[in-house]
Amino acid sequence: MTESAALTPKLFVLDTNVILHDSGCIQNFEENDIAIPITVLEELDHFKRGNEAINFQARDFLRRIDELTGDLLSANGISLGPGLGSIRVVLGGEIEPRVKAAFAADTPDHRILNCALVMQKREAKRRVVLVTKDTNLRMKAKGLGLPAQDYTTDKVESFDKLYTGKRVIEDAPGDAISMFYSEGGLVPVERIPSIVNPLPNENFILRNGSKSVLCTFRHADKMLVRVEKSMTYGISPRNAEQSFALKMLTDDSIKLVTLAGTAGTGKTLLALAAALECRQKYRQILLARPVVPLSNRDLGFLPGDISAKLDPYMQPLYDNLTVIRHQFGDHDVAAQRINEMRESEKLLITPLAYIRGRSLQRIFFIIDEAQNLTPHEVKTIITRAGEGTKIVLTGDIKQIDQPYLDALSNGLSYLIHRMMGQPIYGHITLEKGERSALADLASELL
Numbered sequence: 001m002t003e004s005a006a007l008t009p010k011l012f013v014l015d016t017n018v019i020l021h022d023s024g025c026i027q028n029f030e031e032n033d034i035a036i037p038i039t040v041l042e043e044l045d046h047f048k049r050g051n052e053a054i055n056f057q058a059r060d061f062l063r064r065i066d067e068l069t070g071d072l073l074s075a076n077g078i079s080l081g082p083g084l085g086s087i088r089v090v091l092g093g094e095i096e097p098r099v100k101a102a103f104a105a106d107t108p109d110h111r112i113l114n115c116a117l118v119m120q121k122r123e124a125k126r127r128v129v130l131v132t133k134d135t136n137l138r139m140k141a142k143g144l145g146l147p148a149q150d151y152t153t154d155k156v157e158s159f160d161k162l163y164t165g166k167r168v169i170e171d172a173p174g175d176a177i178s179m180f181y182s183e184g185g186l187v188p189v190e191r192i193p194s195i196v197n198p199l200p201n202e203n204f205i206l207r208n209g210s211k212s213v214l215c216t217f218r219h220a221d222k223m224l225v226r227v228e229k230s231m232t233y234g235i236s237p238r239n240a241e242q243s244f245a246l247k248m249l250t251d252d253s254i255k256l257v258t259l260a261g262t263a264g265t266g267k268t269l270l271a272l273a274a275a276l277e278c279r280q281k282y283r284q285i286l287l288a289r290p291v292v293p294l295s296n297r298d299l300g301f302l303p304g305d306i307s308a309k310l311d312p313y314m315q316p317l318y319d320n321l322t323v324i325r326h327q328f329g330d331h332d333v334a335a336q337r338i339n340e341m342r343e344s345e346k347l348l349i350t351p352l353a354y355i356r357g358r359s360l361q362r363i364f365f366i367i368d369e370a371q372n373l374t375p376h377e378v379k380t381i382i383t384r385a386g387e388g389t390k391i392v393l394t395g396d397i398k399q400i401d402q403p404y405l406d407a408l409s410n411g412l413s414y415l416i417h418r419m420m421g422q423p424i425y426g427h428i429t430l431e432k433g434e435r436s437a438l439a440d441l442a443s444e445l446l
Contacts, residue, residue, distance in 0.1 A: 011030050013034075015040065016040045017134055018151045033088070037090050039090070053238070068087070097348075098144050105296075131151075138150070146257055154375040155409045163199075166202070166205070176192055185225060189224050198220075201219070201427075235270065241432065245259055250277060251426070254390075256392075257393075259392065260429045263396060265431065274398070282363060283363060286355065286363055289317065372401050375414040
């Protein structure tokens with residue numbers, strides 16, 4: 001590429017999945033220009049009906065395009081505003097020989113790829129880049145000599161650098177550790193010199209020989225507060241991370257909590273137990289999870305009415321509720337209370353899509369499998385929080401079922417990265433599986 005071409009604004013050709021991931025994506029390409037293949041608009045037309053997040057994204061993008069004034073089909077397109085490039089719609093043309101030779105099938109992906117190759121030929125004096133969240137399409141494009149990249153605006157920089165919510169401090173001053181047990185569980189953070197730049201609600205394991213203590217940083221008065229292992233609605237923490245989690249989940253001052261960890265670490269169980277413990281402070285407890293059909297098969301393939309179709313996806317939430325109920329006898333008041341709350345819908349288990357439009361006032365809201373949400377979906381959920389609402393998101397960042405999300409671009413990772421350091425936010429990554437020895441062994445070896 002020549003020096004002049006390198007300085008010329010690039011032309012980004014967008015795939016449909018980028019728009020369905022973020023309907024406002026066209027505002028994020030700075031001074032560079034954007035091309036929308038006509039095939040993308042055809043695909044968006046199929047997505048504009050429905051109540052899922054991608055349907056809202058499709059409609060929002062089409063509204064944004066409709067509000068632009070000018071000729072979208074012109075070679076120069078329409079300006080997106082000060083400091084931004086232009087946007088144009090590119091009609092389909094002759095099939096490039098490279099595409100015809102490489103792919104026998106005529107698919108939307110291949111037509112979008114063909115459009116980008118045509119633009120590359122027309123715009124020879126500048127860099128043309130295909131932007132898609134489809135890994136396979138990126139490889140196809142690169143195989144044909146076309147630069148291709150993921151949409152990375154809302155990606156976390158590095159999985160290894162993702163905030164865990166916990167630090168282990170070895171060789172902490174022994175007298176300071178003793179103070180946690182003699183001074184009412186409060187110690188000024190300056191008494192532990194090795195704790196540098198603590199974040200609000202960050203958790204610490206302090207050790208010195210045989211002495212140790214669990215504590216969390218209270219930003220308001222710069223104090224370290226001892227965290228005790230206490231039973232919460234029949235559930236007792238089995239490790240330090242679970243103790244930290246229950247402390248944050250039952251703390252009224254922390255309005256947003258994220259729990260990350262692999263299967264069996266107790267994320268959902270702890271969140272549900274804390275919600276039941278704090279039930280009197282909230283009007284309702286909502287447990288929701290996104291419905292991600294296995295093998296990309298639509299719910300319509302399943303037999304039965306809508307309730308029967310959705311039950312398999314909600315079953316893990318029912319399982320956690322059963323675990324808590326079994327901590328008590330059948331005639332125990334705590335067990336009967338769970339049944340009463342379900343019957344009166346004070347405790348409600350529902351697909352996440354059914355929450356849209358609801359007023360979230362004084363709700364303890366648990367979103368399970370949050371790693372399958374996009375950053376935009378997470379933002380939509382949290383911005384609905386009304387007065388007195390607490391939101392908890394749980395998920396396994398390494399187990400994502402959505403084809404266009406990964407460990408760096410999913411909504412849970414994005415939320416952890418953007419919210420760390422906020423006084424009303426707490427996070428902990430649960431590391432140790434507590435389901436069973438067999439489950440731990442399978443997780444480690446298989």
